[in-house]
Amino acid sequence: xxxxxxxxxxxxxxxxxxxxxxxxxxxxxxxxxxxxxxxxxxxxxxxxxxxxxxxxxxxxxxxxxxxxxxxxxxxxxxxxxxxxxxxxxxxxxxxxxxxxxxxxxxxxxxxxxxxxxxxxxxxxxxxxxxxxxxxxxxxxxxxxxxxxxxxxxxxxxxxxxxxxxxxxxxxxxxxxxxxxxxxxxxxxxxxxxxxxxxxxxxxxxxxxxxxxxxxxxxxxxxxxxxxxxxxxxxxxxxxxxxxxxxxxxxxxxxxxxxxxxxxxxxxxxxxxxxxxxxxxxxxxxxxxxxxxxxxxxxxxxxxxxxxxx
Numbered sequence: 545x546x547x548x549x550x551x552x553x554x555x556x557x558x559x560x561x562x563x564x565x566x567x568x569x570x571x572x573x574x575x576x577x578x579x580x581x582x583x584x585x586x587x588x589x590x591x592x593x594x595x596x597x598x599x600x601x602x603x604x605x606x607x608x609x610x611x612x613x614x615x616x617x618x619x620x621x622x623x624x625x626x627x628x629x630x631x632x633x634x635x636x637x638x639x640x641x642x643x644x645x646x647x648x649x650x651x652x653x654x655x656x657x658x659x660x661x662x663x664x665x666x667x668x669x670x671x672x673x674x675x676x677x678x679x680x681x682x683x684x685x686x687x688x689x690x691x692x693x694x695x696x697x698x699x700x701x702x703x704x705x706x707x708x709x710x711x712x713x714x715x716x717x718x719x720x721x722x723x724x725x726x727x728x729x730x731x732x733x734x735x736x737x738x739x740x741x742x743x744x745x746x747x748x749x750x751x752x753x754x755x756x757x758x759x760x761x762x763x764x765x766x767x768x769x770x771x772x773x774x775x776x777x778x779x780x781x782x783x784x785x786x787x788x789x790x791x792x793x794x795x796x797x798x799x800x801x802x803x804x805x806x807x808x809x810x811x812x813x814x815x816x817x818x819x820x821x822x823x824x825x826x827x828x829x830x831x832x833x834x835x836x837x838x839x840x841x842x843x844x845x846x847x848x849x850x851x852x853x
Contacts, residue, residue, distance in 0.1 A: 550584040551613040558610040637666035638828040641677040641689030645793040688829040693815035711813040713792040719784040738763040741786035745777040
């Protein structure tokens with residue numbers, strides 16, 4: 545029973561009581577209907593229809609198969625409708641992955657914009673590391689994620705389509721009474737911070753144990769405070785406990801709480817990417833990718849306009 549059309553023919557015969565009526569309903573010729581039933585009987589190895597003069601009657605096997613076929617065909621119709629709804633963003637779901645600084649502003653804005661235009665698509669968000677997001681994308685647990693280039697390399701990109709989203713400049717944050725941090729740094733003077741206490745947050749919004757950015761500092765930072773969440777990091781900076789690096793995604797909204805100094809040209813930016821399963825992009829994921837690009841562009845404009853150089 546590899547052909548659903550034959551099941552439809554059988555159901556029409558059961559409902560209408562004759563092959564000619566079934567043929568008219570299906571826009572088939574009567575001989576074509578007869579051939580479909582003969583093929584179905586051959587596939588099932590059972591007689592399904594008894595010819596009775598001008599009409600027909602289903603055998604016990606035919607009635608059983610027709611009853612089951614109604615359920616099969618209704619499920620096929622439902623699946624087709626759901627697929628059309630997903631294609632038109634009138635249903636389905638979108639499962640996203642992010643990280644702390646992106647989850648603070650970039651993703652909420654993007655999710656709100658997506659929900660405004662496509663309210664029937666179910667949305668969910670999980671926060672984790674690039675390594676976990678890459679594995680979840682490949683296994684189908686999430687549909688789209690934001691990841692960073694801090695540890696996205698080599699085998700991490702296998703099975704993924706990776707699209708550049710933004711270059712996230714990193715800023716030095718220090719309390720306003722920190723004399724060293726108030727100075728304009730050159731690459732040589734950046735080493736003056738070797739004696740400062742450093743504050744670490746959650747990866748990838750931090751230097752990280754094996755990050756390329758530790759090498760860019762030119763010294764091994766003395767990390768005296770390791771905390772979860774940007775609020776705790778910012779409060780420690782405000783209270784002069786130490787200095788830290790602030791991603792551009794957070795810098796614009798941190799202005800005024802403490803001193804922020806651009807490290808452009810002295811320190812490499814953190815690259816942020818949109819990652820999707822290779823060759824398997826749902827319509828919802830593609831739409832979200834477009835929204836993320838729009839929101840990221842506005843975020844870059846905000847950072848450049850509100851954070852001093």
